[in-house]
Amino acid sequence: MAAAWEAAGLGFLGVFGLMMLGMPIAFAMLLVGLAGIWLMFGERTAMGMIGQMPVNSTMSYELSVVPMFVLMGILVSRAGMSQDLYRLCHSFLGHRRGGLAMATVVACGGFSAVCGSSIATAATMGKVAMPEMRRYGYADSLAAASVAAGGTLGILIPPSVILVLYGIATGTDIGSLFIAGIVPGILAVLLYMAAVSVVAHISPASAPAAPRSGWGERLRHAGSVGPIVLLFILIIGGLYLGVFTPTEAAGVGAGGALLFALWRRSLSPRAFGSSLMETVRTTASLFIVLIGALVFSNFMNLAGLPGALSSLIGELGLSPIMVIFAILAIYLILGCFMESLSMILLTIPIFFPVIIAQGFHPVWFGIFAVMVTELSLITPPVGLNLFVIKGVIKDISIGTIYRGILPFVVADIVRIVLLIAFPALALYLPELAAR
Amino acid sequence: MVMIDRLSWALFFALACVAGALAAIMMVTTFSDVVMRYFFNRPIAGAFEVTEISMGLIVFFALPLMIRERENIVVTILYDRFPAPVRRAATTVTDLICAGLCGFIAWRMWLYGERLLRSNEITLELRVPKGAVAQSMSVLLLVGGVAFLICALRAFAGSDEGPVRPIGNQEKI
Numbered sequence: 001m002a003a004a005w006e007a008a009g010l011g012f013l014g015v016f017g018l019m020m021l022g023m024p025i026a027f028a029m030l031l032v033g034l035a036g037i038w039l040m041f042g043e044r045t046a047m048g049m050i051g052q053m054p055v056n057s058t059m060s061y062e063l064s065v066v067p068m069f070v071l072m073g074i075l076v077s078r079a080g081m082s083q084d085l086y087r088l089c090h091s092f093l094g095h096r097r098g099g100l101a102m103a104t105v106v107a108c109g110g111f112s113a114v115c116g117s118s119i120a121t122a123a124t125m126g127k128v129a130m131p132e133m134r135r136y137g138y139a140d141s142l143a144a145a146s147v148a149a150g151g152t153l154g155i156l157i158p159p160s161v162i163l164v165l166y167g168i169a170t171g172t173d174i175g176s177l178f179i180a181g182i183v184p185g186i187l188a189v190l191l192y193m194a195a196v197s198v199v200a201h202i203s204p205a206s207a208p209a210a211p212r213s214g215w216g217e218r219l220r221h222a223g224s225v226g227p228i229v230l231l232f233i234l235i236i237g238g239l240y241l242g243v244f245t246p247t248e249a250a251g252v253g254a255g256g257a258l259l260f261a262l263w264r265r266s267l268s269p270r271a272f273g274s275s276l277m278e279t280v281r282t283t284a285s286l287f288i289v290l291i292g293a294l295v296f297s298n299f300m301n302l303a304g305l306p307g308a309l310s311s312l313i314g315e316l317g318l319s320p321i322m323v324i325f326a327i328l329a330i331y332l333i334l335g336c337f338m339e340s341l342s343m344i345l346l347t348i349p350i351f352f353p354v355i356i357a358q359g360f361h362p363v364w365f366g367i368f369a370v371m372v373t374e375l376s377l378i379t380p381p382v383g384l385n386l387f388v389i390k391g392v393i394k395d396i397s398i399g400t401i402y403r404g405i406l407p408f409v410v411a412d413i414v415r416i417v418l419l420i421a422f423p424a425l426a427l428y429l430p431e432l433a434a435r
Numbered sequence: 436m437v438m439i440d441r442l443s444w445a446l447f448f449a450l451a452c453v454a455g456a457l458a459a460i461m462m463v464t465t466f467s468d469v470v471m472r473y474f475f476n477r478p479i480a481g482a483f484e485v486t487e488i489s490m491g492l493i494v495f496f497a498l499p500l501m502i503r504e505r506e507n508i509v510v511t512i513l514y515d516r517f518p519a520p521v522r523r524a525a526t527t528v529t530d531l532i533c534a535g536l537c538g539f540i541a542w543r544m545w546l547y548g549e550r551l552l553r554s555n556e557i558t559l560e561l562r563v564p565k566g567a568v569a570q571s572m573s574v575l576l577l578v579g580g581v582a583f584l585i586c587a588l589r590a591f592a593g594s595d596e597g598p599v600r601p602i603g604n605q606e607k608i
Contacts, residue, residue: 022514022522023529024507031536050540051547054576055569059491061483067458067493068465244469247486251465258462276455280497284454285506287494337512 003040007303008350011036015296015346025342026285029292036299049298054291061247062168063290066116067283068250069159073115074275075257077124079266081228085110086128088221091213098200098207100136101146104129105192108150109185110225113232114257115154116161118340118377122151122385126392139206140396141404142199145378148385148401149192149408152374155340157185158236159250162344162370165290169297169345170352172362174246175239176430180363182236183425184371184415191415195407227263231256240433289342297349306353313354320358324420327351328372335376339384343376344369367426368419375412378405436588443585447499450578454496461489481560488558488568495575502533502582505595523590530587537580544573 011032018028038046089103089110096102108125115121126147133143155162158178167174200207235253238244244252261267267275300306313323334343348369355365377385380402390398419425468482501507514522552566589595 018529019510020513021525021529022509022511024509024533026507027529027533027536030540031532034536047543051543054540055491055544055547055572058494058572059487059568061487061490064461064465064486064490067490068462071458071462243473248465248469251462252469254462255466273455276458277451280451280454280458280493281501281504281506283458284494284497284501285508288498288501289508337510339508339510342508342510 004304004308007036007040008300008305008308011296011299011303024288025338025346026288026292029289029296029346033292033295033297033299037295037302040299041302045302050295053295053298057291057294058287060168062174063164063287065159065164065174065246065250066161066286067279068247068254069116069161069164070282071275071279072159072250072253072257073117073120074278075254075261075267076114076228077120078271078275079257079261079264081114081225082107082111082124082128084221084224085228086125086132088218088225090132090210091218091221094136094210095212097204097209098142098196100129100133100138100210101142101196101200101207102193104133104143104146105150105189105196108147109153109157109189110229112153112155112157112185114159114228114253116159116164118152118154118374118385119388121154122148122388123392125150126389130389130393136210137208139203139404141400142196142206143404144389144393144396144401145404145408146192146196148378148383148389148405149195149411151385151388152377152412153185153188156181156188156367156370156374158182158239159253160370161286162341162373163366164246165286165341166344166348166366166369168290169293169348170362170366172366175242175249176363176433177366178236178246179240179430179433180367180426181370183429184367184419187418187425188411188415191411192408195411199404199407227260228257231260240429242433286341289345293342293345293349296346300350305350309350309354310357313358320360321420323354323358324360324368327355328416331369331372332376332379335373335379335383340373340377344373361423361427363430364419364423364426368416371412371416371419375409375416378412379409380405436592440585440589443581444503447503447578447582450575451497451500454493457489457493457496461486461493464489484558484561484563488563491568491572495572495579498575498579499582502579503586505586523593526590526595527587530583530590534580534583534587537576537583541573541577541580544576545570548573 014032015028018031019025034046034050037049086103086107089107090100093099093103093106104125107129108121111121111125129147130143158181160181163177163181164174166172167177231253235249239246239249331343356362377383380386386398386401386405389401390396464479464482464485468479472478517525548566548569551569552564556565557563558565586595
């Protein structure tokens with residue numbers, strides 16, 4: 001038992017040390033995992049594992065979901081969909097007080113439905129929504145915060161890169177994870193809208209109403225976004241009904257997005273080529289982290305860390321709910337200096353067996369972990385999305401963003417508490433689909 | 436040095452183009468497999484394997500360019516606060532370690548591939564020898580190691596700032 005703690009302590013210390021020196025996270029995990037296995041379990045174990053792992057883990061049918069959904073997101077963004085989506089939400093919500101900020105949140109939710117990343121969602125929608133909100137005299141703090149918070153929907157609303165990698169790392173069904181993300185995703189949109197409306201109520205000057213749009217305009221915008229909405233319904237509907245495997249859904253999504261971009265005449269062969277290049281480079285950087293995390297978690301498992309953690313929980317007499325709150329606290333601390341993907345991949349192999357032993361559902365825990373990561377993305381002082389917004393909107397101070405984000409942080413906390421109190425929020429749809 | 440840098444970049448770019456082509460093939464195969472199966476009741480033979488093998492190869496074909504362009508996911512919260520000479524030294528050292536690690540893992544993957552070839556392991560439908568796939572990955576990983584070496588040289592010479600973007604290439608995911 002003591003050996004497990006010692007190995008885990010040194011292992012994490014090693015990874016964090018190398019990371020702080022600027023070493024790519026993937027290689028830090030690879031190096032420490034490999035060295036640890038070598039030292040504790042001998043050359044044979046280490047050598048056998050390191051030759052096979054990169055080959056067998058990447059040659060995977062399930063993983064192909066990632067590049068195809070990444071490609072789909074890139075193609076749809078290039079087709080100018082974020083602009084249209086925002087205008088559509090604007091035309092429906094803009095005339096309310098705080099309506100443009102609400103439109104931002106809803107548009108982010110819509111964009112998340114074709115994009116699997118929070119940072120991409122925040123960056124893309126920030127470029128579109130911020131200038132518009134400024135034009136109508138919205139306070140910078142509210143405008144920036146609504147984009148940062150809306151962006152976090154990217155990894156919850158399917159498709160989600162993080163949920164795919166969580167599924168691969170834990171052997172949880174990816175289709176179920178995607179379906180489980182829908183209700184919490186919609187709940188998030190509603191709670192963020194509530195947060196906007198509270199702010200607009202307290203200080204009306206920060207969120208003036210824009211002129212009401214006519215139905216003609218609304219329908220015109222709906223027409224240009226329509227095909228993408230249909231594509232999303234096709235993908236998720238197919239997954240829900242069990243017609244598609246996640247990989248097939250991703251293939252249909254990417255193929256459909258390609259047809260959409262061609263139909264909009266927004267894609268030259270050259271642009272298609274560079275979309276592919278962007279896709280494969282992103283994929284390589286993600287998967288190398290996955291390989292590193294697999295090697296590192298192999299080390300932690302061989303060293304017996306999950307077992308040691310479980311018996312510690314037993315000794316301390318922690319109830320399952322206390323375990324969940326302890327994990328929440330650990331994620332919030334980690335979120336201060338790690339981005340979401342590495343954070344989840346680094347910790348899941350250790351927490352997962354413990355959590356399952358406590359009687360939680362694997363799909364539920366996946367959604368929980370993603371939601372907690374989302375919260376860490378917008379929590380000052382170092383929420384990553386806040387810095388993304390700062391990067392997109394140059395003339396805004398990080399302090400202004402901090403001031404605006406509080407209501408959204410509260411909304412996230414409310415949502416996490418709701419998910420803990422009512423696990424059915426995540427589990428009802430997948431169970432219904434399984435029937 | 437400039438010459439080596441340019442030539443190697445061209446090589447890495449060409450390899451990444453292969454990855455891009457494989458990604459296109461994967462998408463088209465999956466898409467048409469679904470269409471053929473649900474509308475014409477005729478799935479494409481071997482579509483599963485095309486996807487599986489392309490997936491593995493895409494990662495390793497794109498790896499050298501990704502490394503050379505410094506798109507690895509890094510944490511720069513502390514690193515950003517180092518004075519420039521320390522940053523340069525840290526980058527040089529970590530790049531060299533990564534290069535060594537790539538070379539070492541590539542060697543073990545090559546041996547694993549040899550074992551697969553000896554036991555004559557092939558995929559079920561398309562009869563692709565798995566060992567050959569593993570060995571291609573191994574060679575590409577070795578090229579990735581070379582990319583790290585070049586990064587280290589550039590950092591050492593001061594022509595490369597190291598990982599400057601705070602979030603790697605996260606904005607694209």
